[in-house]
Amino acid sequence: MKYALFLGCTIPARSRNYEMSSRAVAAKLGIEFQDQMDFCCCGFPIKASDEHAATLLAARNLALAEEMNLEICTLCSACTAMLAEVAHKLRYDEGFREEINKDLAAIGRQVKGTARVRHFARILLEDIGVENIHRSVTVDLKGFPVAVHYGCHYLKPSYIYEGGEDPEAARSLDALIAAAGAKSISYIRKKFCCGGSVLVADEKTALGMAKEKLDQVQAAGGRSMVVVCPFCSVMYDDNQKSIESAFNVSYQIPVLYLPQVLGLAMGMDRKTLGLNMNVVKTRKITEDILGAE
Amino acid sequence: MVDSNLQTEDRDVLQDLAERYGVEGVRSCYACGTCAAGCPARRVNPAYNPRKIIRMLVLNEAKSLLEKDTIWLCSSCYTCQERCPQGIKITDLITALRNLAVQQGRSPSGVGMQANLVRSQGRLYALDEFDDKKRKKAGLPSLSPQIEEAVRLLKEES
Numbered sequence: 001m002k003y004a005l006f007l008g009c010t011i012p013a014r015s016r017n018y019e020m021s022s023r024a025v026a027a028k029l030g031i032e033f034q035d036q037m038d039f040c041c042c043g044f045p046i047k048a049s050d051e052h053a054a055t056l057l058a059a060r061n062l063a064l065a066e067e068m069n070l071e072i073c074t075l076c077s078a079c080t081a082m083l084a085e086v087a088h089k090l091r092y093d094e095g096f097r098e099e100i101n102k103d104l105a106a107i108g109r110q111v112k113g114t115a116r117v118r119h120f121a122r123i124l125l126e127d128i129g130v131e132n133i134h135r136s137v138t139v140d141l142k143g144f145p146v147a148v149h150y151g152c153h154y155l156k157p158s159y160i161y162e163g164g165e166d167p168e169a170a171r172s173l174d175a176l177i178a179a180a181g182a183k184s185i186s187y188i189r190k191k192f193c194c195g196g197s198v199l200v201a202d203e204k205t206a207l208g209m210a211k212e213k214l215d216q217v218q219a220a221g222g223r224s225m226v227v228v229c230p231f232c233s234v235m236y237d238d239n240q241k242s243i244e245s246a247f248n249v250s251y252q253i254p255v256l257y258l259p260q261v262l263g264l265a266m267g268m269d270r271k272t273l274g275l276n277m278n279v280v281k282t283r284k285i286t287e288d289i290l291g292a293e
Numbered sequence: 294m295v296d297s298n299l300q301t302e303d304r305d306v307l308q309d310l311a312e313r314y315g316v317e318g319v320r321s322c323y324a325c326g327t328c329a330a331g332c333p334a335r336r337v338n339p340a341y342n343p344r345k346i347i348r349m350l351v352l353n354e355a356k357s358l359l360e361k362d363t364i365w366l367c368s369s370c371y372t373c374q375e376r377c378p379q380g381i382k383i384t385d386l387i388t389a390l391r392n393l394a395v396q397q398g399r400s401p402s403g404v405g406m407q408a409n410l411v412r413s414q415g416r417l418y419a420l421d422e423f424d425d426k427k428r429k430k431a432g433l434p435s436l437s438p439q440i441e442e443a444v445r446l447l448k449e450e451s
Contacts, residue, residue: 007436009417009418012428012433012436016427016433020432037435037436038437040416040443041416045408045411048388048404049391049392049395050392051388051392053447056446056450057443057447103446103449104446106446106449107446107449152370157371157384168375191372193368193370193372196368197367197368197370198334198366200365200401200403201365201366202365202366202401205334205341208337209337209368212336212337
């Protein structure tokens with residue numbers, strides 16, 4: 001099982017814990033990642049300004065993946081939707097493909113429209129499967145209560161994800177968490193957006209959106225949150241302290257990336273999983289689960 | 294689809310949207326409010342209202358819509374687009390409106406900054422020596438600090 005690993009911009013610079021834990025869990029499960037140094041930005045950060053420019057960047061990345069003859073595995077949900085949306089259009093709209101290829105000709109590239117893109121979590125679920133993941137568990141997480149956060153672009157817009165799941169009734173992350181031996185708790189506003197995209201325009205609204213969910217996770221007894229996107233992590237983990245002081249509340253809810261939880265269940269240590277890099281301290285969790293190291 | 298009594302500028306905006314994004318569907322909106330009811334941004338900041346944005350488009354007020362900052366409060370979560378009973382691609386439409394606003398020089402400063410970084414580096418964050426050192430320490434492979442070919446692609450495009 002081999003995939004072209006697409007890191008995007010934020011993960012290699014700001015979320016090395018996500019990258020480290022993803023690589024470790026993938027290796028453990030027999031997934032091979034091929035790195036591609038020439039991948040550029042997925043296009044999402046420029047989409048609001050110039051959708052055509054964003055589309056070109058996405059198409060260029062897809063062209064590289066086609067040349068590698070590998071499916072793209074993404075870790076960031078914004079990258080996933082940006083690349084999958086353009087891949088979808090390139091596959092089904094010949095006129096669109098021709099237009100894009102005219103622009104790509106300037107850098108000597110072409111797209112055929114065969115590229116495929118899936119998020120790492122979806123690959124884990126669909127290509128490895130919950131049974132195999134469960135079989136690789138060596139540490140009992142004892143039903144540790146976690147609040148799963150799907151975020152938006154992992155699921156939506158749903159038409160770009162062929163064979164994807166219903167965004168109104170998503171189960172994939174709950175299934176993966178259960179396979180790891182933790183307990184996915186139910187809580188109000190589970191489908192709520194983190195607000196990350198609003199940060200650039202209006203910080204107060206963005207933080208307020210993140211607060212809505214943290215309030216509910218806390219009320220439901222969630223002792224950690226699990227995310228699959230670095231933007232969601234920025235909102236809940238990096239900005240948790242700002243939210244606490246802006247709204248005079250207190251959470252201290254650790255926010256983990258999905259592969260960090262899976263890695264813990266597979267017996268990996270804190271260093272391998274980059275657990276010291278999470279902003280809200282995670283030591284209490286690992287002590288509860290693993291005992292003091 | 295465009296009324297003849299519209300002011301030229303409004304008509305231009307609508308025509309542009311219609312040609313590029315199939316905005317005709319907007320006219321099928323019967324104002325049920327499903328979009329506004331499920332909107333997470335609206336829940337926190339009532340100044341944002343996707344139903345009102347669609348309404349303003351239907352009423353040919355695209356120009357005043359572009360002059361307002363409210364289109365930047367959408368979090369692009371696609372909840373409204375997924376739930377719209379008329380299949381209006383509301384989130385895509387907001388993106389189209391944002392593109393037009395940027396062309397007219399009306400956008401939050403951070404939006405332009407992000408775009409400039411991507412245009413000049415091919416990625417949002419250039420990976421400098423410091424980043425590379427941290428990556429090495431974490432056992433992660435080195436990456437190109439910037440992607441020259443992507444910079445060239447966007448230069449050719451603009």
